[in-house]
Amino acid sequence: MEIPAETFARDEFELARWRPADAPELVATVTGSLEHIGTWLIWATGGYSAADAAEFFRLTGKRWESGEAWEYAIRVAGSIAGGIGVLARDGGVEIGYWLADGFTGRGLITRAVELLTAEAFRLGAGYVEIKNDERNVRSGAVPARLGFTKVAEAPMEPPWAPSCAGTYHVWRLTPPCSAPAAP
Numbered sequence: 001m002e003i004p005a006e007t008f009a010r011d012e013f014e015l016a017r018w019r020p021a022d023a024p025e026l027v028a029t030v031t032g033s034l035e036h037i038g039t040w041l042i043w044a045t046g047g048y049s050a051a052d053a054a055e056f057f058r059l060t061g062k063r064w065e066s067g068e069a070w071e072y073a074i075r076v077a078g079s080i081a082g083g084i085g086v087l088a089r090d091g092g093v094e095i096g097y098w099l100a101d102g103f104t105g106r107g108l109i110t111r112a113v114e115l116l117t118a119e120a121f122r123l124g125a126g127y128v129e130i131k132n133d134e135r136n137v138r139s140g141a142v143p144a145r146l147g148f149t150k151v152a153e154a155p156m157e158p159p160w161a162p163s164c165a166g167t168y169h170v171w172r173l174t175p176p177c178s179a180p181a182a183p
């Protein structure tokens with residue numbers, strides 16, 4: 001797949017490739033949202049320090065350059081509202097996401113996934129996949145809302161976050177068919 005853009009601007013939010021300068025705000029945002037995301041995301045389960053952020057920025061820079069993953073801050077009125085990443089998979093991509101406290105319930109993730117799904121298809125991805133733990137109903141509602149089909153259940157690699165059951169629901173969407181060629 002070709003490399004997606006580094007920023008996307010919409011009326012209600014912006015997606016911007018993570019930059020090392022975002023580190024202090026990321027630490028503060030995740031730390032302030034631990035009750036909400038730490039139960040679902042293993043990387044936020046034991047707290048989130050400046051060292052964790054430094055390691056994330058080292059890896060996300062590497063992953064962007066290698067084409068392994070393209071990860072974005074979701075910003076609302078300039079502030080970090082969450083994160084979303086597009087991960088390269090064999091023949092397609094997987095999308096993962098989280099929202100900070102105070103930003104749920106207004107369709108931000110659904111719209112950000114919709115945007116990056118369209119972008120992935122435009123750039124040649126053969127499918128977009130989303131995986132949520134079977135207990136994480138709000139996460140699974142995102143692909144369901146966007147017309148993804150649940151195609152499988154699969155065991156999660158341990159360790160998993162405390163609220164998870166350890167079984168993924170796997171959702172998939174394939175690109176719309178292109179119009180048939182004129183006779």
Ligand SMILES: CC(C)(COP(=O)(O)OP(=O)(O)OC[C@H]1O[C@@H](n2cnc3c(N)ncnc32)[C@H](O)[C@@H]1OP(=O)(O)O)[C@@H](O)C(=O)NCCC(=O)NCCS
Nearest residue numbers: 037040097098099104105106107108109110131132138139
């Ligand atoms: C998973 C997670 C990102 C979902 O957040 P969310 O707020 O439910 O998702 P959205 O931002 O798409 O918002 C959807 C809600 O906004 C509403 N909404 C309002 N305007 C909308 C619009 N234009 N489009 C879509 N939904 C809209 C929807 O009806 C839905 O409402 P509901 O909460 O009453 O069902 C959030 O719960 C989270 O951060 N969880 C912790 C981390 C996590 O689990 N990550 C995923 C791991 S698999």
